[in-house]
Amino acid sequence: MTTLPLSLPTAVAAADAAVAPAQGMAGVAWLLVALPLAGAALLLLVRRPLERVGPIIATVLSWGSFVVGAILLVEMIGRSPEARAQHLTLFSWLPVGTFSLDAGMLIDQLSVTFVLLITFVGSLIHVYSLGYMAHDPDRRKFFAFLNLFVAAMLLLVTADSYLLLYVGWEGVGLASYLLIGFWNWNPPYASAANKAFIANRIGDFGLGLAIMAMFATFGTVTITGVDRAAQAAGDQAGTMLTVIGFLLLLGACGKSAQFPLQSWLGDAMAGPTPVSALIHAATMVTAGVYLVVRAHPVYDHAPVAALAVTIVGAITLTMGAIIGCAKDDIKKALAASTMSQIGYMMLAAGLGPVGYAFAIFHLVTHGFFKAGMFLGAGSVMHGMGDRVDMRTFGGLSGKMKITWATFLCGWLAIIGFPFLSGFFSKDKIIEAAFVGEGWRPWVFGLTTMLVAGLTAFYMSRLFFMTFHGKRRWLEDDHPHESPASMTVPMIILAVGSVALGGVLQAGGFLDWLAPVTGGHAGAAHHEPVLPIPVITGGTLLLVALGVGLAWARYWRADVPVTAPAGSWLTRAAARDFYQDDVNHGLLVVPGNALVEAATLADDSGVDQGTDGVGRAVLGASTRLARLQNGFVRSYALTMLLGVVLVLAAVWMVQS
Amino acid sequence: MSLMNYVYLAIVLFAIGAATVLVRRNAIIVFMGIELMLNAVNLAFVTFARMNGSLDGQAVALFVMVVAAAEVVVGLAIIMTIHRSRRSASVDDANLLKL
Known part of the structure; x- marks a missing residue:
């Protein structure tokens, strides 16, 4: 961060100049948001006739958004790298005196990446929910909310101004609240929804103030406008940019469950499992990372705010990993893992130009393997009478072969097994964390590296406790494999967990993002303070240690059915480090x-x-x-x- | 004889009428007091008309007589009704509309 590549401002200025009016398919990019939004409206307004077919309509509309996104991507790849970003003006939104703001969509590499992640994973989870929610009396409402979420999330990532982004930002918060509290006849679930909503509110407050500060400082709230103004003002506006950076960080902390606003994510697991997979693992909680990367020109000139982002990421990734080691609830362990992985992304985003692309890269691969594992957890719960206590699972690999195999892929991907998705993306972040001068590379680098080992331990613990070791089932348990509508999405996501990292790496994803994330090419000039083979080797060694320890304690040894008291650290971690207190x-x-x-x-x-x-x-x-x-x-x-x-x-x- | 004597007479008559209205309880007597006051005013009107040499006061006096006649009809009817329903013509007993 202290050493910005000098070529950066010109590179981004060139990218801004390249935002062309939309042509071709981008002209109907509004369909991305309109299709699921229409689905949500239809399912909420027309009630009785759609009780049965509503879910299918919602799923089809979500796939429709995916098709639009895929066409956009194909068209974008067909153009030269400088002309890939397109801008679509929809309508005059806020004509107030001399200030006028149009609602529009910014279709560039970053937003298309997100669009594809959201619509693909989202549509798969729609399909999964057809099976998972098949017996729920309110499934029409459930699918309406899912569609609402997809629409709001797509609006968030395609908005051309921070104000329109805020609309999507609130929309996903609302959808998240509605879905966490979907089974709100259960009071703890309803209060979990309230908790998530209130914690998010605090973050939204930060984002709202950030937008006001942008308007006060630069007189504009469009993304390209703020980018350009921040670049032009440079270090003269340093104080204001730092303030904006901190406020944006507050927003990101709320939405992405980062320290100190992380306490809601564990309770958010009260929602149905597909919701946890889609909203609280793959997409919504990564919106904070998107925000930081989107606003990177602000952070480029506000090193203090960027350092704060990195520190928040480092704290959260460590905390999440330690909490993950102590949880017996399979979904809460996964939630802690999500927190920790998003911590990695935040840390990478805070590192500056060396890290932006890596943050997005890890975000995409994480979206696949974490969603896959959540769906796997849902499948396990489906077979085990909706129970979540891993201490009463064990030895499920024989009964649920497909779930076991897909979970295996996700597990290997997240611990960074060589040449799977997580290996490429997380290793890049660890390498980037070792770049820099003074104490920072050592602190951040060693933290990310050690936590990689810890990640291996807690994920292996989760995997072994659930699928291996002795069977500790209750007497009336009859585990069985889930229906095809649930296993097929899991298989597809498992394939993504295995292959996506390699494919994106080989396909030049990082260079493809470079025009938006601002000079990933500059990263080549920075050498980590340790040789890269040493970093990779050390990380793999720690991962192997973590897996080995988990194997010894949770596969070979018997796992007690009731949780032992544990050390003070275990007790503290099991209670989320007393964050609630x-x-x-x-x-x-x-x-x-x-x-x-x-x-x-x-x-x-x-x-x-x-x-x-x-x-x-x-x-x-x-x-x-x-x-x-x-x-x-x-x-x-x-x-x-x-x-x-x-x-x-x-x-x-x-x- | 000065015309002012008529005015003094009117004042005396008015004072007697007002005192009757304030002091007596019987509604009929109160009514008579009112009539007395009206006639005192009529006397004053006529006297002033005479003093000014115009007919305006006399005309107003005629109006007052007509209105007084109508008022007597309505007032006596009300008194009759109250007397029928309450067996009393005391104005102090007709106090149902107070708070």
Whole structure:
């Protein structure tokens, strides 16, 4: 970060100049958002006739978005690298005086990457849900929310201004809330949804302030406009850019469950498993990484904010990994792993131009293998009576062969087994973390490397506890393989987990992203502080150690069915490092005290004040009412006195 | 005899009428007090008309008589009704509309 490649501003300026008006298929790119949005509206408004066919309509519309995205990609590859970014103006959105903002879509390499990830994984999960939710009475509503999510997420990644991005940002938050609380007849699930929503709110607040700060500083909120203005202002606007960077980081922390706003993700597992796979593993939680990479011109000139991004990433990836080691709930362990992996991406995004492309690369491969593993966990739960405690699983590999095989692919991919997806993407981040001067490469590099070993340990623990070792099932368990609608998406995602990394690496994905992420080519000039073979070898050694330790403890040895007390670290990690207690102490207790104080002030101050006025009026009127005593003669006397008074007054004035 | 004596008479009559209205309880007597006040005013009107040499006051006095006649009809009807329903003509008993 301290050493920015000098060629960067010109490179990005060239990229900005290359944003051409949309031609060809990009002209109907709005269909990306419109198709799933129409599906959501249709399924929510037309109720009874669509109870049965609604889910299928939703799935078809989601695949429709994927087809549009795929055509966009093919067209984009057909053009020269400089002319790939396209801009589609939809309508005049906010014409306010001299300020005018159009709603439009920015179709470039980055957004198309996201579009394909979202629509492909999203559509597969739609298919999976056809099987998983087959017996749910509310499946029409479920698919409506899924479509709403896909639409909002696509809007988020294709928006051409931060304000329109914010609309999508809120949309995914809403869809996430609705889906976490989908089974809201269960109070803990409903409060988990509230928790996610409130934690996200704090992040959204940061993003909202960031947009206002952009407008105040640069007078524009379009992505290209802010890019250009940040590049032009450079270090002169350093303070403001740092403020914007920190506010964007707050937004990213909320959405991506990064420290210190990470506590909601574990509870978000209350939602149906396809939701966890799509929203809380593959797509929505990575929106924070997207935001940081999208706003990279801001971070390029705000090294302090970028360092904060890296530190947040480092803290979260370590925390997530340690929490993952202590969880017995299969979905919560996966959620902790998601947190940790997104920590990797944030760290890479904070490293500056050397890391942006790697962050996106890891994001894409992670989207595949993590979604695949979540679907696998859903399949296991499907066969085990919706139970999630891994201590009562064990030895499932024989009964659920397809689930086991697909989970194996995901497991190997995430631990970075050579030449699988995770190996390429995570190794790149570890290498990038070792780039730099002074203490940073050592701290960040060694952290990422050690946590890679820890990742291997907790993922192997999860895998062995579930599929290997002794059978610790309950008496009435009859595990069985899931239907084809569930296994086929898992197989496809498993293939992606195995091959995607290699294919993207060989296909020049990183260079392809370079025009947007700003000079990945510059990374070649930076050598890590350790030789690359040493880094790779060391990482693999740690991974092997982690797997070996997990094998010894969770496959060969017997796993107790009830969790042992464990060390203080295990206990702390199992409780998410007391994050809930910290939040309770730091936010809830003062918040409640504030509310009580405000209530007291309201009761004794405002209420007493208004009541006092009321009582005074009542007393005065009671006294006045006594004058109206019902005696006609006293009224007559009053009238007479009044007339005499008036006459006297007139006489006084006239004389 | 000065015309001012008529004015003094009117003042005295008005004062007697007003005192009757304020002091007496019987609705019929109160009514008579009102009539007395009206006639005192009529006397004043006629006197002033005479003083100014114009007919305006006399015309107004005629109007007052007509209105007073109508008022007597309505007022007596009300008094009759109250007396029928409450067996009393005391104005102090007719106090149902107070708070």
